[in-house]
Amino acid sequence: MWEGKKVVVGVTGSIAAFKACELVSRLTQAGAEVHVVLTRAATNLVAPATFRELSRHPVCVDLFAELAGRPVAHVSLAEAADVVVVAPATANVLGKVAAGVADDFLTTTIIATRAPVLFAPAMNVRMWQNPVVQANVERLKGVGYHFVGPATGWLACGETGEGRLAPVEEILTAAGRLLKAADLAGRRVLITAGPTREPLDPVRFISNRSSGRMGYALAEAARRRGAEVELVSGPVALAPPPGVRVTQVETAGEMRQATLELAAAADAVVLAAAVADYRPAEPAPHKLKRTADEAVVRLVANPDIAREVGSARRPGQVLVGFAAETEDLLRNAEAKRRAKGLDLIVANLVGMAGSGFDAETNSVIILGPEGPVAELEQRPKSEVAERIWDAVVERWTGGENLGRAT
Numbered sequence: 001m002w003e004g005k006k007v008v009v010g011v012t013g014s015i016a017a018f019k020a021c022e023l024v025s026r027l028t029q030a031g032a033e034v035h036v037v038l039t040r041a042a043t044n045l046v047a048p049a050t051f052r053e054l055s056r057h058p059v060c061v062d063l064f065a066e067l068a069g070r071p072v073a074h075v076s077l078a079e080a081a082d083v084v085v086v087a088p089a090t091a092n093v094l095g096k097v098a099a100g101v102a103d104d105f106l107t108t109t110i111i112a113t114r115a116p117v118l119f120a121p122a123m124n125v126r127m128w129q130n131p132v133v134q135a136n137v138e139r140l141k142g143v144g145y146h147f148v149g150p151a152t153g154w155l156a157c158g159e160t161g162e163g164r165l166a167p168v169e170e171i172l173t174a175a176g177r178l179l180k181a182a183d184l185a186g187r188r189v190l191i192t193a194g195p196t197r198e199p200l201d202p203v204r205f206i207s208n209r210s211s212g213r214m215g216y217a218l219a220e221a222a223r224r225r226g227a228e229v230e231l232v233s234g235p236v237a238l239a240p241p242p243g244v245r246v247t248q249v250e251t252a253g254e255m256r257q258a259t260l261e262l263a264a265a266a267d268a269v270v271l272a273a274a275v276a277d278y279r280p281a282e283p284a285p286h287k288l289k290r291t292a293d294e295a296v297v298r299l300v301a302n303p304d305i306a307r308e309v310g311s312a313r314r315p316g317q318v319l320v321g322f323a324a325e326t327e328d329l330l331r332n333a334e335a336k337r338r339a340k341g342l343d344l345i346v347a348n349l350v351g352m353a354g355s356g357f358d359a360e361t362n363s364v365i366i367l368g369p370e371g372p373v374a375e376l377e378q379r380p381k382s383e384v385a386e387r388i389w390d391a392v393v394e395r396w397t398g399g400e401n402l403g404r405a406t
Contacts, residue, residue: 003031005179008081008113010106011051013041014088016122016165021046023087023168024054035060035077037106039093063105078112085175086110088122088165091133097145098136116178116224118146120171125161142239147380148174177386183393185226190266191219192259192305194234196252198279200297201288210274212236214322214362217385218270219244225389230266232258234273252276252302263309268392270320271306272346278302310341318395320388323347333367343395344368346388366391 007027011020020036027034036051037060048059060077078084086093086106093107102108110117119140127133128150141147149166166174193215197205212233219231220241229244232255240246247262249255252275263269278299288295306321313319321342323333326349333347348364362384366373373391376384 002027002176002179005032005082006080007032007034007175008037008077008084008109008115009034009051009055010037010039010084010086010089010093010110011042011046012039012086012088012090012093012106013045014090014122014165015045016088017042017045019165019168020087021050021054023085023171024051026168026172028055033057035081037061037077037109039104039106041090041092060105060109063103063108075108075112078109078115081109081113081115083115083175083178084110084113084117085120085171086117087120087171089119090121091123091127091130091136094119094121094133094136094140098139116144116146118148118171118175118178120148120166120174121150121163122165123150123163125159125163128161128163141382144242146174146178146382148383174383183225184222184389187226187267188228188230188265189222189268189270190230190232190259190262191215191222191270192232192234192255192273192275193219194236195274196234196255196276196302197250198252198276198302199283200280201284201286203287206276206278206280206299208274208276210234210236211359212238213360214381214384215270215272216241217381218272218388221382221385221389230262232262232273252279252305256303256305256308259305260308260312263312264314266317268318268320269309270388270392271309272322273305274322274324275305276302304340306340306342313341316396318343318392320344320346320392324350326350330365330367330372333365337367344373344388344391346384368395 009024011017024034024036034055035057036055038048051059096107097110102111148171150162151164151166152162153164154160194212195207195210197207199205216238219229223229223243231244231246233246233248235250247258249258279302281298281300310319319342321340323336323345325332329347329349333345337345345367346364348362361378362381363378364384365375374387376387
C-alpha cells in the first residue's frame with residue numbers, strides 16, 4: 001500500500017514529537033517516500049538530523065528554504081503529497097489551520113495541499129477539552145480534515161486523561177485508509193440516519209436520543225471513497241455532508257417511503273437511523289391541555305423498514321442494519337440480523353459513556369453470517385464508519401454470499 005507513495009509528515013511542538021520517529025521509520029521501511037516538516041517548536045524536542053536519517057530526505061523547517069529540485073518548496077510538497085499526516089498535532093497548529101493561518105512551512109503546506117490531511121492530536125487533557133479547541137476540531141472535520149485519537153492515559157504533565165498521541169499503529173491504519181483507492185467508485189449507496197419524531201399533537205412528539213452522527217459519518221466516508229450517496233435523514237442538528245444528496249424526513253412513515261423508493265437502485269443500504277418502534281394511534285389535531293393527573297396514549301407499531309428492505313432486496317445488494325441493545329448484545333443482534341434478512345449488523349450496547357446515541361464515539365461489534373467481522377473498542381464514529389464500509393466491500397469481493405444473507 002505504501003510503496004512509492006509520497007507522505008508528508010508534519011511534526012509540531014508537543015512532547016510526543018519523539019514518537020513521530022517511529023512513524024517516519026515505519027513508513028520509510030514500508031516503501032513510502034517520506035518528507036518531514038518540523039515547526040520551530042518541534043526542533044527543540046527532536047533534531048532535524050534525526051528525521052533526515054530516518055526519512056532519507058532533507059527536513060523542512062524554514063518557509064523560505066529551497067529544496068533541491070523543488071522551487072517554492074512548500075507548494076511543491078503540497079502538490080506532490082498523496083497524504084499529509086500531522087503527528088503530533090498541537091492545539092496551536094489546529095487553531096491556525098482552522099483559522100486559515102499559514103505562517104510557517106507546515107501550515108502553508110497543509111492549506112496548499114489537495115491531498116487528504118490526517119491530524120493526530122496530542123496535548124494536555126484540559127487543553128484538548130477546551131471549548132475553543134473542540135470548536136476548531138469540529139470546524140476542521142466539517143471541511144474535510146481527518147482525525148485519529150487522541151488516546152486516553154498517562155500524560156507527560158503527570159495527569160491522566162484524554163490527550164495522548166494515538167498509537168503509531170492506529171495512525172498508520174488511519175492514514176492507510178485515506179490512501180485507499182476509491183473502492184466505492186461506481187457504487188450507489190443509501191444511508192438512513194437520525195431519529196424519527198411521532199407526533200402526539202402539533203407541539204409534542206415521541207422520539208429518541210439519536211444524534212445522526214453515525215449515519216452522517218457513514219455518508220461522508222462513502223462519498224470520500226467514491227460512492228454516489230443518498231442520505232435519508234431524520235431531524236438532526238448536523239450540516240449535510242458535502243456531495244451527498246439528502247432527503248429530510250420526520251416520521252417513520254416518511255422515512256419508510258423515502259427509503260423504499262431509493263433502496264431499489266442502491267448497491268448497498270445502511271440502515272443507521274433510530275426509527276421509533278411505535279407512534280401515537282390518534283395524534284391530536286390541537287395542543288393537548290392538562291386536564292387530569294394521568295393521561296393514556298394508545299400506541300401502534302410503526303412499519304419495520306429493515307424487514308421490508310430485506311424482503312425486497314435484489315441480487316448483489318448488501319444490507320447493513322444496527323442493533324442498539326442494553327443486554328445480551330450478540331444474541332439479540334444476531335436474531336435481528338436473521339429476522340430482517342441483513343448481511344451485516346452493527347451491534348452496540350447503549351447507555352454507556354462514549355458509546356451509542358448522542359456521543360462522538362462508539363464501541364461496536366460488526367456481525368455477519370459467519371459471526372463477528374470486527375470488534376471495535378471506543379473510537380470516533382468516523383473510524384467506525386470506515387470499518388463498516390470495509391466490511392461492505394469485503395462482502396462484495398467475497399461474492400459468493402451476496403444477496404443470500406443467512
